[in-house]
Structures are given as structure tokens and as C-alpha cells.
Amino acid sequence: MTRGPLLYVCVRPQVGAAAAEYESFRKATRLDETRLAEHDLVREPLPADAFDVYSGFLVGGSPFNTTDPESTKTDPQRRLEADLARIAERSAAAETAALFTCYGIGVVTRTLGGEVSRAFPEDTGPTAVSLTEGGRADPVFGELATRFTALTAHKEGSAQPPPGGVLLATNDACPVQAYRIGDRLYATQFHPEPTTKAFTERMAVYRDDGYFAAHDYERIAGEVLAASVTEPVRLLRAFARRFGPAD
Structure with missing residues (x-):
């Protein structure tokens, strides 16, 4: 059966940053506009x-936070969080x-019964991430080096995946850097898609x-x-090969 295109889901209010993020995902996955x-x-x-139309979804980052008090959330944020929960x-x-990715991992964790808090922020910039035993055995993450550099900038995080989650990657500052639920849902705290130049433009x-x-x-x-971030994009390519449209 032929798989349909993947869908990049934008959750950034800033139009320019969203357009640049889409381009980063497109280049990282090596998919053209018809396939992403x-x-x-x-x-x-x-x-x-x-x-029905799309074989899978790539969810970008956002300045929103899952832990924002409900009284401060805008109607668009509440609506998009409900749609992300459906995905x-x-x-x-x-x-x-x-x-x-990033903001999205918080929505997934909360939706599936986990806890998200402000206890695990990471500074903006490069950070070292290590694969767990589960990550080394994973069909998507298993292609990566066991320790690599990724780019982060977030105000919230989790101590452990939601129930049933397999921890794939971790570090000391934020214990949950990536996990998998079942065999078709992945979530990363770090940003896998941008080049270093694109990240500074987002900054x-x-x-x-x-x-x-x-x-x-x-x-x-x-x-x-100055950082080398060759590994994170490889997981996007592996995800696209596994779940996206055929070449």
C-alpha cells in the first residue's frame, strides 16, 4: 500500500519562524513539498x-508551554493543544x-498521563545527549551515535516518560530527551531539525x-x-524512511 505524504504541523505564532522551521524539517527529512x-x-x-490523507505528522516547536496556567492560555493555544492531543x-x-518535538513532547506526556513541570529547563544552545539501551535498540534512534550533540531551548520537561513509554535518550539536566510509545509515536525534547545557522536565526x-x-x-x-549537530537530523531521515512516502 502506498503511503501518503507526511504533514508538518506548525504551532508557532511567529509566521517567519514557522516558515523557516518547515524548511528545516523539509531539508532534514530530504522530502520535497509534495511529500512533506x-x-x-x-x-x-x-x-x-x-x-486519512497523511501517513504521519512532524510537530514543530513553539514558545507556548504545556505548563502555562490555563487562565493565561489563548484560545488558539487551547485549540491546538486539543488537536495535538488527538494526534x-x-x-x-x-x-x-x-x-x-520540544513543546510537543509536553503535550504528549500530559495527554498520556505523565507529568510535565518547570523543574527541568535547559539553556539555549548545544547540549550532550546519550542514548539509553532502549534507544540503541530502537529502529529510528538506533542509527545514531550513542552520544551526540543536540540543540535545546525550553522551560519545562519531565523526569520520566508517560506510562508505557520507552526512554530513548537522556542527559543530566533533563532526564527525558526522547521516548517512544508503541512503535509509531516518538517525542523529543531537543530540536532535531535545525542547522546551527537556522537555530541562531530562530534565537x-x-x-x-x-x-x-x-x-x-x-x-x-x-x-x-561552533557545535556539530550531525546526528539529530539522522533520526528525522530515519523516521521519514520508516513512516513517510516512498522515494
């Missing part, structure tokens, strides 16, 4: 036929495939959003540009 579609979930609900539930039930968009001191931009950007 895009949908702006901030402005439009998930299409009713999404689970999480369907992929956990093996009815589709999905890879959630410029969010330099006043509390991820780092604005006056430290040049220093942190220099650290990012």
Missing part, C-alpha cells in the same frame, strides 16, 4: 481528513505515526522571550555555530 505538506495549527484547526492519542494507538526571533538574556545573544550564537 504543512499546516498552520495556530490559525486553522487540524483538517477533518488529516488522518498523540491516534499515534499511540498505532493509527498513524508522529514525531513531536534572534525569540531573544526577548526569556530563553536567554538578550545581551548574551552573540556569545550563545557563537557557541551554537
Whole structure:
């Protein structure tokens, strides 16, 4: 049976940052526009036929936080979190495939009965990530080096995966860097898609959003540009080969 295209799901209010993120996912997966579609979930609900049309979903990052008090969440954030929860539930039930990144991992964890808190933030920039035994045996993560550098910038995290989750990657600052539910739902705390240059451009968009001191931009950007982040994109390519359209 021929698999349909994958769908990049945008959850960033900033249009320019969202467009750049889509391009990063497209280049990382090596899929063209016909094989990696895009949908702006901030402005439009998930299409009713999404689970019929698309073979899987790639969920990008966002300045939103799962742990934001409900009273402060906007209507678009509440709506998109409900749609992301639907994707999480369907992929956990093996009815589709999905890879959630950064903000998305919090939505998945909460949806599937885990705990998300502000106890495990990571500074903006490169961080060392190690595969677990489960990660080394995983069909997607098993292609990566057992220890690699990834890019992070987040204010929340988890101490352990939700019930039934297989921990795939970890580090000391944020114990849950990646996990799998079943065999079709993946979630990463780090950003697997951007090049270092693309990440610094994203940093410029969010330099006043509390991820780092604005006056430290040049220093942190220099650290990012000096980092080697060859491994994270490999997991996106492996995910696309496994669940996306055939070449």
C-alpha cells in the first residue's frame, strides 16, 4: 500500500519562524513539498481528513508551554493543544505515526498521563545527549551515535516518560530527551531539525522571550555555530524512511 505524504504541523505564532522551521524539517527529512505538506495549527484547526490523507505528522516547536496556567492560555493555544492531543492519542494507538518535538513532547506526556513541570529547563544552545539501551535498540534512534550533540531551548520537561513509554535518550539536566510509545509515536525534547545557522536565526526571533538574556545573544550564537549537530537530523531521515512516502 502506498503511503501518503507526511504533514508538518506548525504551532508557532511567529509566521517567519514557522516558515523557516518547515524548511528545516523539509531539508532534514530530504522530502520535497509534495511529500512533506504543512499546516498552520495556530490559525486553522487540524483538517477533518488529516488522518486519512497523511501517513504521519512532524510537530514543530513553539514558545507556548504545556505548563502555562490555563487562565493565561489563548484560545488558539487551547485549540491546538486539543488537536495535538488527538494526534498523540491516534499515534499511540498505532493509527498513524508522529514525531513531536520540544513543546510537543509536553503535550504528549500530559495527554498520556505523565507529568510535565518547570523543574527541568535547559539553556539555549548545544547540549550532550546519550542514548539509553532502549534507544540503541530502537529502529529510528538506533542509527545514531550513542552520544551526540543536540540543540535545546525550553522551560519545562519531565523526569520520566508517560506510562508505557520507552526512554530513548537522556542527559543530566533533563532526564527525558526522547521516548517512544508503541512503535509509531516518538517525542523529543531537543530540536532535531535545525542547522546551527537556522537555530541562531530562530534565537534572534525569540531573544526577548526569556530563553536567554538578550545581551548574551552573540556569545550563545557563537557557541551554537561552533557545535556539530550531525546526528539529530539522522533520526528525522530515519523516521521519514520508516513512516513517510516512498522515494
